[in-house]
Amino acid sequence: MSQSMKRVTRATNASTHPGQIVLDAQPKCRMKAARAEDDRRLQEAQEAKEAEAVAGLTRLAALEMDMEVAQTQAQMNKPKAVKPRP
Numbered sequence: 393m394s395q396s397m398k399r400v401t402r403a404t405n406a407s408t409h410p411g412q413i414v415l416d417a418q419p420k421c422r423m424k425a426a427r428a429e430d431d432r433r434l435q436e437a438q439e440a441k442e443a444e445a446v447a448g449l450t451r452l453a454a455l456e457m458d459m460e461v462a463q464t465q466a467q468m469n470k471p472k473a474v475k476p477r478p
Contacts, residue, residue, distance in 0.1 A: 409415075
């Protein structure tokens with residue numbers, strides 16, 4: 393490094409504590425009630441998502457059954473081919 397270049401601390405780092413990064417990375421302590429509330433909310437969200445998935449699958453199954461019934465009826469009601477006479 394040359395003599396003319398000085399080390400300059402950025403203004404944002406001038407007054408910060410060197411270990412602040414470590415302190416910010418530590419998880420915050422929560423009360424037992426707060427943890428229980430968060431767990432309850434997560435459980436409710438997961439149950440709602442599963443209920444939506446089940447409802448979608450039942451709706452899809454009903455559509456497939458309707459399509460199958462319509463297809464079999466179309467095959468049974470198919471008019472017979474007429475052979476043209478020469």
